[in-house]
Amino acid sequence: MEDPETVTDKDLLLSTCTALGGYEEVETPDGKIEYKYAVGDEALDLKRFIRYGTREPEKSTLFILAEFNLIEKDLVPLILTHANQDSAIAERFVLACVELIVPMTWPLDKDNEEERPIYSRMLEYHRQYKLALLAPNVLEAIVHLVFRPLSVPFRERSERDQTVIRLVLYLLRNLTAIPDLRVSPSATGDMLRMATMQERLLIRFCESPIMELLLTMASSSMDADSAEFNVMVLEIVHNILQHVNPKDVFLGDINKKADNANQTSKLSLLLEEENDRKRVKSRKEPTRHNRFGGSFTLQGWDGSRYVVHNPKAIYSSTNQLIDEKKKPDRRGQKRKERDEIGEYVAYRDSQALIYMKRMAQSFLESCFNDIEREDKKIMEKDHLRLYFTMKWFLEYLAYEHAAYHSAKERKEKEKQTDIESSSELFLPPRADVRTAADTSQAISTDIEKTDEPLPFDYDLVASAMDLRTFLLCLRRLRVSLEDKLWLDVQVGADCFKQMLLTLTAMASSPHEEYRQLADYIQGNIYHEQSTFDLFIDLIKRYRNQSLGYLLAVVQLTHVLLKMLEKFSKKQQVMFVRKKKSKLRKEKADEDTAQGDSESDEESAEERRERQIAYREHVFKFESLEAKYATTDVVRIYCSLLENYSTLKPEILICITTLFHRIMVKRKVEHPFFKLPVLDLFNRILSEYHYLPKSPAMSQLVQFIRYSVRQFFKRANEYPLLFVEALFKTTAVTNHLDQGDIDDKADESSDEEENNPSPPRQDQPGVPSAGADLPEELPEDFMFMD
Numbered sequence: 001m002e003d004p005e006t007v008t009d010k011d012l013l014l015s016t017c018t019a020l021g022g023y024e025e026v027e028t029p030d031g032k033i034e035y036k037y038a039v040g041d042e043a044l045d046l047k048r049f050i051r052y053g054t055r056e057p058e059k060s061t062l063f064i065l066a067e068f069n070l071i072e073k074d075l076v077p078l079i080l081t082h083a084n085q086d087s088a089i090a091e092r093f094v095l096a097c098v099e100l101i102v103p104m105t106w107p108l109d110k111d112n113e114e115e116r117p118i119y120s121r122m123l124e125y126h127r128q129y130k131l132a133l134l135a136p137n138v139l140e141a142i143v144h145l146v147f148r149p150l151s152v153p154f155r156e157r158s159e160r161d162q163t164v165i166r167l168v169l170y171l172l173r174n175l176t177a178i179p180d181l182r183v184s185p186s187a188t189g190d191m192l193r194m195a196t197m198q199e200r201l202l203i204r205f206c207e208s209p210i211m212e213l214l215l216t217m218a219s220s221s222m223d224a225d226s227a228e229f230n231v232m233v234l235e236i237v238h239n240i241l242q243h244v245n246p247k248d249v250f251l252g253d254i255n256k257k258a259d260n261a262n263q264t265s266k267l268s269l270l271l272e273e274e275n276d277r278k279r280v281k282s283r284k285e286p287t288r289h290n291r292f293g294g295s296f297t298l299q300g301w302d303g304s305r306y307v308v309h310n311p312k313a314i315y316s317s318t319n320q321l322i323d324e325k326k327k328p329d330r331r332g333q334k335r336k337e338r339d340e341i342g343e344y345v346a347y348r349d350s351q352a353l354i355y356m357k358r359m360a361q362s363f364l365e366s367c368f369n370d371i372e373r374e375d376k377k378i379m380e381k382d383h384l385r386l387y388f389t390m391k392w393f394l395e396y397l398a399y400e401h402a403a404y405h406s407a408k409e410r411k412e413k414e415k416q417t418d419i420e421s422s423s424e425l426f427l428p429p430r431a432d433v434r435t436a437a438d439t440s441q442a443i444s445t446d447i448e449k450t451d452e453p454l455p456f457d458y459d460l461v462a463s464a465m466d467l468r469t470f471l472l473c474l475r476r477l478r479v480s481l482e483d484k485l486w487l488d489v490q491v492g493a494d495c496f497k498q499m500l501l502t503l504t505a506m507a508s509s510p511h512e513e514y515r516q517l518a519d520y521i522q523g524n525i526y527h528e529q530s531t532f533d534l535f536i537d538l539i540k541r542y543r544n545q546s547l548g549y550l551l552a553v554v555q556l557t558h559v560l561l562k563m564l565e566k567f568s569k570k571q572q573v574m575f576v577r578k579k580k581s582k583l584r585k586e587k588a589d590e591d592t593a594q595g596d597s598e599s600d601e602e603s604a605e606e607r608r609e610r611q612i613a614y615r616e617h618v619f620k621f622e623s624l625e626a627k628y629a630t631t632d633v634v635r636i637y638c639s640l641l642e643n644y645s646t647l648k649p650e651i652l653i654c655i656t657t658l659f660h661r662i663m664v665k666r667k668v669e670h671p672f673f674k675l676p677v678l679d680l681f682n683r684i685l686s687e688y689h690y691l692p693k694s695p696a697m698s699q700l701v702q703f704i705r706y707s708v709r710q711f712f713k714r715a716n717e718y719p720l721l722f723v724e725a726l727f728k729t730t731a732v733t734n735h736l737d738q739g740d741i742d743d744k745a746d747e748s749s750d751e752e753e754n755n756p757s758p759p760r761q762d763q764p765g766v767p768s769a770g771a772d773l774p775e776e777l778p779e780d781f782m783f784m785d
Contacts, residue, residue, distance in 0.1 A: 010064050012049075017046070017065070017068050017070055017074060046100055047099060047100065049061055050062070050065070050100060050103050050104065051103070058118065059118055059122065062103075062104060062122070062125075063118075063121070063122075063125075065104060066104075066122075066125040066128075069128075070100075070104075071101060071104065071128075071129050071132050071133070072128070072129075072132035075097045075100060075101060076132050076133065076135055076138055078093060078097055079093075079094050079097050079138055079141050079142065080135070080137060080138065080141070081093075082094055082141070083137050083138075083140070083141035084137075091145060094141055094142065094144075094145060095145055095164065095167075098142055098145070098167050098168065098171055099167065101129070101133070101171060102167055102170050102171050102174065104129065105126055105129050105130075105171070105174040105175065105178070106174060107126075107173075107174060107177040107178070108122055108123070123178075123179075126178045127178060127180075127181055127194050127197070129178075130175055130178045130197050130201070131193060131194060131197060133175065134197060134200055134201060134204065139204055139205075139208060139210060140208050140209075142168060142171065143168060143172075143208065143209060143210050143213065145164055145167075145168055146164060146165050146168045146213070148161075149161035149162070149164050149165050150165065153225075154223075154224055154225030157225075162228070165229065166228075166229070166232075169229055169232040169233070169236070170232065172210065172214075172236055173232055173235050173236050173239070175201060176198075176201065176236050176239035176240055177235075177239050178197070179198075179243075180194065180195050180196065180197050180198050180344075180346055181194040181195050182195065182344060183195045196348075196349070198243065198346040198347070199346060199347045199348065199349050199352035200352075202240060202347065202352050202355060202356065203349075203351060203352055203355060205240075205355075206355040206358070206359065211355075211359060214233055214236060214237070215359070215362050215363060215366065215367055217229055217233050218233050218234075218237065218363070218367040219366040219367045221233065221367075231379075231382055234382065234385055234386060234389065235382070235385055237363075237389055238385035238388060238389050240356075240359075241388070241389060241392045242341075242346075242388070243342075243344060243345060243346035243347070244345065244346060244347045244353075244356060245342075245345070246360075246392055246393075246395040246396040246399060247395075247399060248345070248347070248353060249347075249353055249356045249357050249360055249396060250357065250396060250399040250400065250403070251353075252350060252353025252354050252356065252357050272692075273692070276645075276690065276691070276692050295307060295308070295309050296308045298318060298321065298322075306322070308321050335544065336544050336545065336546060336547065337486065337544060337545055337546040337549075338546060339546045339547055339548040340487055340546070340548075341388075341487075341490065341491070341548055342548065360393065360396050361456075363393060364393055364396070364397060364456055364460050364461070365456070365460060368393055368460055368461055368463065368464070380485070380488075383476055383488065384487065384488050384491050387473065387476070387491050387492050387494075387495040388491045388494075388495070390464055390495055390498075390499075391491070391494050391495035391498045391499075393461070394461060394464060394495075394498040394499065394501075394502050395498050397456055397460075397461060397502070398498070398501060398502065398505070400455065400456050401456070401505060404455060458502070458506055458509070458514055461502065464499060464502070465499070465502060465503065465506065465517065465521070466521075467520070467521050467524055467525075469499075470496075470499065470521060470524075470525050471525070473492060473495060473496050473499065474496070474525070474531060474534065476488070476492050477489060477492040477493065477496065477534060477538075478534055480492060481534070481537060481538065481541065486545045486546070486549055487549075489538065489549065490545075490546070490548055490549040490552045490553075493538060493549075493552040493553055493555075493556045494552045494555075494556075496556060497552070497555055497556040497559050500556075500559050500560065500563055501559060503518050503521060503522065503563070504518075504559075504563055506518040507519065507522075519567075522563070522567050523571075526564060526567065526574070526576070526619070527575070527576060527577055528576065528577055529576045529577060529578040529579075529617075530579065532576075532624055532627075535556065535557060535560055536627055536628065538553045538556070538557075539553055539554075539557060539628075539632075539633055539636055540632055540633070540636075542636050542639075547640075547643070550636070550639070550640050551640070551651060554637065554640060554651065554654050554655065554658075555650075555651070555654055557628075557654070557658065558653075558654035558657060558658065561624075561625070561628075561657075561658075561661070562657075564621065564624070565621055568619065568621045573618065574618070574619040575616045575617065575618060575619060576616065576617055576619045577614050577615070577616050577617075578614070578615055578616075578617055579614055622666070625661050625662075625665065625666055626666055626668070628658065628661065628662060629661075629662040629666045629668035629671065630671065631670075631671045631674070631728065631729065633658075633662075633671070634659075634662065634671035634672060634677065635671075635674075635676070635677075637655050637658060637659070638676065638677050638680055640655065641655055641680060641684075642680065644684055644691070644700075645687070645691055645692075649694045649695070649696035649697070650696070652694070652696035652697060652699075652700050653696045653699070655700070656696070656699050656700045656703050659672075659703055659707075660703060663703075663706075663707060663710075664706075669707075669710055669711075669714065670724075672707050672710075672711070673711050673714070673721060673724070673725055674725055674728070675725050675726055678708070678711065678725065681704045681707065681708060684700070684701065684704060685701065685704060685705070685708075688701050
């Protein structure tokens with residue numbers, strides 16, 4: 001039985017909603033009867049009830065309005081009635097509806113303890129609201145409200161004009177923040193419509209002036225008239241980009257041109273992946289007749305008997321048969337966090353992807369340099385949205401550049417082929433005779449003259465390719481790591497990785513200014529030892545974070561080590577600055593009184609700054625590599641490698657490359673001589689023939705075989721290694737670190753720091769079995785399929 005107070009509130013709200021109006025029969029001039037919405041004679045103040053309801057933890061008022069279906073039955077028809085009327089009264093009606101819709105669609109925070117119990121139920125109503133507001137001409141009538149206030153100069157705008165703009169942006173933010181419903185293809189029609197609302201909303205944005213309005217406000221975010229709305233526009237753009245891959249957006253129009261072929265290739269890939277999974281699964285599952293194929297009894301040392309119904313028992317070992325029946329003990333183990341990025345794809349329609357690509361290109365051309373902003377009013381979640389948006393557009397820019405260079409190389413090959421196959425006779429001028437080198441140089445010069453300019457140059461992302469932005473991203477990574485904001489750390493690591501990849505592309509650019517800027521930024525971000533310590537902490541702090549966090553950190557580590565190795569080889573001498581705390585030495589007795597009097601005048605902060613000393617040391621890349629050669633790093637990488645059957649080839653390359661750096665280059669072998677690592681390697685080798693074939697998987701298996709051979713080779717020399725493999729750490733494994741670099745080498749004398757000698761080259765003698773492993777990846781490894 002309902003609470004009497006709730007029944008009273010419900011009756012009061014019902015009478016208020018009824019007073020708004022309703023459908024009436026209206027006769028048209030041709031004699032037909034139509035139902036049109038008519039405004040009521042009296043409407044009480046619904047805003048007052050909604051304002052009161054939003055302050056309640058239970059949100060009972062909002063639930064009652066949702067049960068009455070206020071938006072679909074009253075507000076949407078009221079907006080459509082005044083949509084085509086250009087009058088002040090019609091504008092007031094639409095604005096009044098927007099003032100009601102905005103608090104009713106306000107997004108809830110599922111991490112908030114007060115809003116968590118009602119999150120799922122309210123989200124269902126929000127989806128119904130979003131579906132109702134996607135009716136034709138509704139969003140167009142709402143966005144028409146901001147045209148007049150925006151046409152007024154900023155200094156002449158009233159408070160009402162600013163409020164109207166803010167309300168419309170809030171409504172757009174609320175709609176883009178409502179996630180789609182995840183359903184199966186066999187769901188009902190209404191549920192399927194709720195599963196594609198986001199792409200329908202994007203199409204409506206692009207076919208109406210809404211997307212143009214958002215891009216215009218984003219491009220003028222540094223101006224005073226738009227500075228107030230920066231955060232809202234950034235949040236809207238983030239919500240649009242959140243559930244789509246830049247690669248899918250870039251290939252959107254390409255896939256539409258060859259839709260049938262693309263669909264066929266996708267289906268074939270899906271079938272191939274399914275067959276691979278079935279093949280691996282069939283090796284462990286019993287078949288229909290396995291129970292009757294043989295029964296075997298195992299007798300234990302205490303006389304107990306164990307019956308096995310499996311034909312494999314005739315040739316399998318006893319330990320293997322018993323271990324297959326064991327269940328893992330999960331007591332005391334925490335669950336890993338759920339991946340919140342890339343959970344599902346919101347845009348599958350080719351038309352929506354084409355619109356998204358146009359939006360991305362327009363954003364790069366006119367808006368990207370204006371999204372970077374440091375303001376006191378920016379909240380914690382705004383940093384996440386900023387770096388996610390920056391990473392998304394930088395990755396899309398990389399695809400544009402890759403396509404441009406691919407087309408350029410194809411044109412050069414075609415032109416070179418045409419010239420070589422042409423029957424035209426090229427006569428040298430006058431009596432001079434050109435050599436073949438001169439002819440090829442002339443051809444290449446002619447090709448360069450006919451080249452088209454880069455469609456999206458690096459000036460469009462100048463705000464991201466700035467030293468200040470790199471330092472801000474590093475600072476945000478450090479703060480998020482200290483506060484244990486793992487999602488922020490994941491987004492920051494992804495963004496910084498993409499910034500480094502863009503910096504790599506700039507370093508190989510034919511333009512001198514881009515190369516100089518890339519060297520300048522790398523020289524500054526590599527100057528602090530704390531930066532390298534931060535990246536090592538990102539790996540060592542991994543416990544129960546999501547798989548996406550681990551993938552982001554592994555890829556960032558790979559890109560950083562690859563770029564740093566290349567940059568350090570390019571520089572003859574490279575310095576890093578370290579921060580050290582030094583104890584002040586006691587002075588002689590005659591100077592003690594004078595020192596105490598001076599210290600009393602100093603503040604605590606000045607005293608601390610005097611104790612901290614910065615010293616520059618000669619950077620050695622081998623020392624940094626040695627810091628990754630630990631058991632913890634190998635254990636964390638192996639936890640990612642547990643998903644070897646589903647990992648992408650570029651992730652396998654990242655893992656194999658770091659393993660190669662540790663075992664072959666640094667000759668640190670004992671982290672791989674542990675029972676969990678060897679068991680993982682054994683499972684990969686046994687299932688190698690059933691796994692998807694790729695060069696990355698072949699290189700990984702090659703490393704595993706080399707590692708296993710080294711283990712048995714060392715075990716023959718040191719039999720206790722079989723015992724040490726059972727323990728996490730031992731006191732006698734240090735003798736295996738033959739190639740480890742002592743960190744004490746960094747503590748060189750002042751004479752060596754002031755007059756450094758060039759870093760010595762790597763010593764020869766790397767084992768031939770490991771020399772075939774990939775020391776470096778191709779520059780475009782992030783774009784491998």
